[in-house]
Amino acid sequence: MPYHMIDGKAIAQQVRNELKEEVGRLKEQGIIPGLRVILVGTHPASESYVRGKIRASEEVGINSELIRLNEEVSEAELLQKVTECNKDPAVHGILVQLPLPLQIDTNKVIATISPEKDVDGFTPVNVGNLIIGQDAFFPCTPYGIMELLKRSDISVEGKHAVVVGRSNIVGKPISFLLQQANATVTMCHSRTVDLPFYTKQADILIAAVGRTEMITSEHVKPGAVVIDVGINRKEDGKLAGDVLFADVAPLTSAITPVPGGVGPMTIAMLLKNTVQSAIRKESKR
Ligand SMILES: Nc1nc2c(c(=O)[nH]1)N[C@@H](CN(C=O)c1ccc(C(=O)N[C@@H](CCC(=O)O)C(=O)O)cc1)CN2
């Protein structure tokens, strides 16, 4: 059976096109969604993601601004910046690019972002609301995965989803989103004993461990849907996922590539959250 390659780049473009139209309508009502992206230091990957976020925001008509802080910035200075953005009425979305340097307590910074402007969906309030099924900003990568599945006509209801990886950004939140979509969810991680025993049961396998190409054909049930969240740089400089693509793809019914799968959706859903935040706030005016 030939497999379906899920084209995250194309689907992300679709989402951005829809958002561009929506932002156009908002502008007619005098509403301009505003995003502030805070980058600490000059980590090359973070630089590239942040550039992508600003470029994509501008493409859809969101007013975006990059706030750059020195690698040695103090925690207090960073918290001050976040607080300024919290207070600025032109700002509907705030994100602090991760990872942060060691002198800074990441959890403290995240908790300082106003939940109403937390378009990354990382604050304790949004994480809590996500878990109890209340209105929340969903973290962009898991939200993007759900959107990829939906727009690829892959139903989740009643399926066994196995998530490998328990990070706050991906593993934990995607497990709750899948449960809410009526999947049965199993969580695995780096300490799981006999990983293939679990992953071979997956109708939908989410690989989010951050280990280069560790998911091979021995981990996958024929016909499964495989979503690769890994972004790993190989020694030859090439990008690779957590899934050994050439080995696994022929077994699957559908699979996301790396690059061009989940990654582009992360940015598209950030824009969606920002537009949503503007709509929510301005409808309360
Ligand atoms: N504040 C945040 N920090 C981080 C997040 C996040 O959602 N919020 N996620 C990741 C990084 N990330 C966005 O910030 C991100 C990662 C990857 C991509 C992407 O488009 N990847 C491309 C390949 C890009 C490349 O060539 O390097 C792809 O997979 O096709 C976008 C955003 C950690 N930090």
Ligand SMILES: [Mg+2]
């Ligand atoms: Mg992990």
